[in-house]
Amino acid sequence: MFLSILGLDQLVKILVKVSFSLYESVPIIKPFLYLTYVKNEGIAFGLFQGVTSISIISAIIVVVGVFVYIMGWRPPAIVAYSLALVAGGAAGNLIDRLIFGGVVDYIDFRFWPVFNLADIAIVVGSLLLMGFLIWESREEGKRN
Template structure:
């Protein structure tokens, strides 16, 4: 059940934050912590750091393939950390995928000034990826 519910909750949370940002922060900037953390509305038409800006269809095609692969991978797993990690990646990936389908771009808004602007979905993808690597290391360590 968690394999379906967790990605859905992540998608809903991500889309809610983007709705609020588009409604109240459209092309504006708010300093949360002066010169450290800002909320900055950005339309990202590419991937991370704006790469593949000129080929948005790449994400439209690849994301569903990757998500199906992740669901398959998760269906084989009995490791709770691995399952949660993959759910986080799927939820984040689909949150940004929905943006691309509906808006034609991804809404980014978390701005640390020294790093490209990102969003909640990106956080889940990155943290999920880190936890998945950690899970693999722990499983390998326990297997020795």
């Protein structure tokens, strides 16, 4: 899962970089969805522009932390998939920051900051993990 997210994310970003000029935008489903090439030097959804070093350090901690955590414990499948999504997305954005000095974003709904597949993986993985933890704590409460 980790390598699939990372590979697909990087492939799409390469296609965007070679097919679009910076800030070029093409409607996909007018007026809702556009492909817009943006270089994001902030964190998720364009917040905190110019904090690249903090973003790089945070992403390294997330990716390494996920692998250390999984190696020391055999998590339930949903937890492993959730962490793989988060780590794959974080690694994809980390590669962009290290190579290009910012993240390549391209999914544009016009009412929300432009984002990418790695961001989706991070959000979905985080939501799945939170859902599992809530469910698990409720089950634990029923047993006690």
